[in-house]
Amino acid sequence: MSLPPLTRVSIANYRSIRALHLPVGALTVFVGRNGTGKTNLYRALSLLRAAAEGRITRAIAEDGGVESVLWAGTRTRGPVRLTLSATLGDLTYAVEIGLPKRGSDAALPLEPLVKEERLTLASGARDIALMDRRGPTAWLRAADGGRITYDNELLGSETALAAFRDGARFPELDIARRALLDWRFYHAFRTDPESPLRRPALALTTPTLASDGADLAAVFATLWDVKVDPVDVEEAIDDAFPGARLEVVTGGADCRFALRFPDLPRAFAAHELSDGTLNYLALVGALLSYRLPAFLALNEPEASLHPDLLEPLARVVARAAERTQVWIVTHSESFADHLAAHAGAVPRTILKTDGATAIEGLTVTGEFVDP
Known part of the structure; x- marks a missing residue:
């Protein structure tokens, strides 16, 4: 069975990213100067794969903890959560990470916790919920349409996406997990x-x-x-x-x-x-x-390459994009131009606006408005 392609990704409250909703095609290219948040886009995607592995909280802890990865700008009152979601074909997986709530969460102080997870299936005007996890409790829709609830079975350090591995009983959850695990x-x-x-x-x-x-x-x-x-x-x-x-x-x-x-x-x-x-x-x-792999991400692949190698590399990327989805972030405008010429990419410029990572031409609803 072929794995569903990534068609959209949403990132909120991650480092310099306040909120971004991005469409994803066969070849997605971002170009920007140092310090604009290019690498944060790449790292956010890698956290989605870590969720499928069941180690997203460990990955965040290894990266400095929740306070280190949360939105660095001015915050509103109340808890701030890192939110990530990926649309894979007609399935959408979303996960929210936050800090322990004093007195109610069984966790170490300042430990990153999975607060919520959802898996939905696009179906006409209304999405169908296939999995909903709140804290330690989750319910899942089985293949026969029945709803199964698991009370207090999940730790805050683990994801439901990785914990429930019965592919025959929960086929859509299995597809979403395998699709994310195949990313490189x-x-x-x-x-x-x-x-x-x-x-x-x-x-x-x-x-x-x-x-x-x-x-x-x-x-x-x-x-x-x-x-x-x-x-x-x-x-x-x-x-x-x-x-x-x-x-x-x-x-x-x-x-x-x-x-x-x-x-x-x-x-x-x-x-x-x-x-x-x-x-x-x-x-x-x-x-x-x-x-x-089903999805392949490169972060500044031009590093250490002589300028004469950028055009040949762009031609290699063009070949790969015929076989899979490729996501590239680069600070080289020359490389981005070669990707446009040889792979038909439309390089998207990453900017910093009021301290937040923004993408030129991207609307708040997640569509690009090209001149």
């Missing part, structure tokens, strides 16, 4: 001497690149030896480094790769490649792997 996020691949990109990978069929790129050699080996169709990768490398070709070797328990340049007598192993070259190869592995 790539940000700032390490290229230092100890980077996992520079090491051999286990000789295992690897259809999708890990977030840290540690299995890049195995991703290439899968394309060379399992799919036996590395044409897209070969063209992407030749586009960036004319005449160069990737050599992939699988032997024993591991696999490795090297890059051979036309004007040099030998191939250069991963540990010998420049930071920019290695970063480009990792992005190629992420975007052209055997099986792409």
